[in-house]
Amino acid sequence: MSLYSKAVYILLGILIGSVGSYVIQQTKTPRVHKLQFPLALSGGTVDSPAGILPKGTPLYYDQAFPEGFVRYRVYVNVEGVKLET
Numbered sequence: 001m002s003l004y005s006k007a008v009y010i011l012l013g014i015l016i017g018s019v020g021s022y023v024i025q026q027t028k029t030p031r032v033h034k035l036q037f038p039l040a041l042s043g044g045t046v047d048s049p050a051g052i053l054p055k056g057t058p059l060y061y062d063q064a065f066p067e068g069f070v071r072y073r074v075y076v077n078v079e080g081v082k083l084e085t
Contacts, residue, residue: 031061033072 059072
């Protein structure tokens with residue numbers, strides 16, 4: 001086998017692996033948790049009021065960390081309010 005054909009096989013393997021990885025990531029079903037009870041959110045300063053997510057709000061799994069906590073995403077639809085970007 002020549003060096004050229006080995007390089008072609010390596011590049012072909014990388015391409016197939018990349019496409020396969022992309023397809024798996026795109027077709028993966030997101031893990032969703034629906035709140036069974038309202039969830040209070042706090043942050044900012046001590047004086048700032050806590051926000052509340054109502055029962056039934058979907059939380060989308062994002063990432064688990066080695067420190068022991070898990071990050072979820074919450075999507076918010078905003079209507080009738082002009083937000084500056």
